[in-house]
Amino acid sequence: MYQIIDGKRISQEIKDELKEKVAAMKAEGVERCLAVIQVGSDPASSVYVNNKKKACEYIGIKSLSYELPEETTEAELLELIGSLNAREDVNGILVQLPVPEHIDEDKVLLAIAPQKDVDGFHPVNVGNLSIGRPGYVSCTPAGVIQLLKRSGIEIAGRECVVLGRSNIVGKPMAMLLLRENGTVTVCHSRTKDLKEITRRADILVVAVGKPKLVDADYVKEGAVVIDVGIHRNENNKLCGDVDFDSVAPHVSAITPVPGGVGPMTIAMLMNNCVEGCR
Ligand code: NAP
Numbered sequence: 295m296y297q298i299i300d301g302k303r304i305s306q307e308i309k310d311e312l313k314e315k316v317a318a319m320k321a322e323g324v325e326r327c328l329a330v331i332q333v334g335s336d337p338a339s340s341v342y343v344n345n346k347k348k349a350c351e352y353i354g355i356k357s358l359s360y361e362l363p364e365e366t367t368e369a370e371l372l373e374l375i376g377s378l379n380a381r382e383d384v385n386g387i388l389v390q391l392p393v394p395e396h397i398d399e400d401k402v403l404l405a406i407a408p409q410k411d412v413d414g415f416h417p418v419n420v421g422n423l424s425i426g427r428p429g430y431v432s433c434t435p436a437g438v439i440q441l442l443k444r445s446g447i448e449i450a451g452r453e454c455v456v457l458g459r460s461n462i463v464g465k466p467m468a469m470l471l472l473r474e475n476g477t478v479t480v481c482h483s484r485t486k487d488l489k490e491i492t493r494r495a496d497i498l499v500v501a502v503g504k505p506k507l508v509d510a511d512y513v514k515e516g517a518v519v520i521d522v523g524i525h526r527n528e529n530n531k532l533c534g535d536v537d538f539d540s541v542a543p544h545v546s547a548i549t550p551v552p553g554g555v556g557p558m559t560i561a562m563l564m565n566n567c568v569e570g571c572r
Contacts, residue, residue: 297445297547301554304444305437305561309353316354319568326470327356327557328386328412328567329378333371333397334364339390346388349482349560355567359383364468372405379407386412386567413567415462423469430566435467436491437558438499438520439474445547447497447518450475455492457481458501463522467499488512506537510544519548522555554564 316326330348332343343359350357360374371393378387387410389402403411408418414430422429442449454476458464468480481491492498492512500508501522513519523535534551542548547553 296542296545299441299445299547299549299554301437301441301549301557304441305557307350307444308561309564310559312564313353315568320354323491325356325383326354326386326567327358328388329358329360329384330388330390331360331362331371331374332367332390333362333366333393336392341347343390345560346563349564350567353564353568355564364394365527366394366397366450368401371397371402375402376403379405379410384410385570386410388413388563400469409570412563414466414566420461420463420466423466425474426473430441430469430560432462432568433464433559433562434463434522434555435470436562436565437555438467439470440554441520441549441558442497442518447547449497452476452496453494454478454497454499455481455495456499456501457488457492458503458522460501463501467501469521471497471499488542500535504535505533509536509537509540511542513544514515516546519545520547521551524551524556 330343330346332339345421347357348358378384389408391399393399393402403415406416408416410420411430413431419429423431449471454471456464456468459480459482464480468478471478476497479491481488485491489512493514495514495517497518498513499522503523505525505527509512519536520535521536521542525533527533532552538550565569
């Protein structure tokens with residue numbers, strides 16, 4: 295029988311812990327404040343931004359919301375980020391991605407002061423992660439580590455395979471598993487004999503962005519499988535990068551979609567806002 299790793303429960307547990315911490319900080323006169331910037335009105339982005347605001351409210355973090363029109367220029371956005379960088383009362387700044395095409399995403403991410411970069415996307419924070427210095431860590435892979443730890447799954451010394459090498463999931467995921475003393479292999483679209491490698495994994499983290507790509511042929515008996523993917527199928531139902539029904543009978547633990555990695559991303563964003571870049 296396999297264990298279902300319950301991201302909903304674990305993310306709630308983290309948010310409740312943070313709520314207590316924030317209350318204790320407030321009692322000492324310290325307030326946390328997150329500035330969330332959205333350019334344009336992409337419906338999916340609006341849902342994400344709203345969820346972030348709700349999580350802030352629940353935990354007791356002050357949130358400042360900047361909903362800018364689609365035609366906002368790059369210079370205007372950079373100026374707003376500059377002014378938030380300079381504000382002492384703002385300790386986190388987040389620009390909801392994607393930004394409209396006329397704005398250079400790289401310039402935006404570089405403009406956010408690394409010490410306020412709660413998404414962990416700034417090259418300074420990425421570099422700090424890779425050399426083991428304190429800094430903000432990208433929220434989704436940080437959430438995966440929490441799922442494993444809080445489910446009692448040992449990482450040290452185990453064979454970990456990350457499927458996907460994106461800057462926001464795959465690469466930081468690999469660095470975090472390495473930091474936890476896993477033996478890490480990263481696979482991508484050019485990897486040869488993919489199934490042979492994924493079948494070696496004690497812990498397999500899948501972030502390929504391809505619905506149900508990973509079936510039972512990709513996994514070793516008794517492995518732990520973490521599914522980062524999120525997709526909507528033709529019936530508007532959510533599914534992941536892993537074919538849950540095919541894989542689950544062979545594993546010792548697995549994350550469902552929805553209710554696995556998804557809820558952890560916001561919980562870890564909140565954690566970054568509260569804890570700062572320790
Ligand atoms: P991405 O930027 O598209 O990266 C996908 C990675 O998978 C790339 O490295 C790509 O290889 C690799 N890949 C694609 N097809 C492959 C194949 N057939 N075999 C082997 N490798 C393959 O995606 P992402 O941003 O990392 O996101 C991955 C998934 O996670 C998506 O479904 C996304 O929606 C989801 N996601 C969820 C959360 C959350 O909060 N739960 C957060 C972020 C992302 P190359 O580098 O060679 O192209």
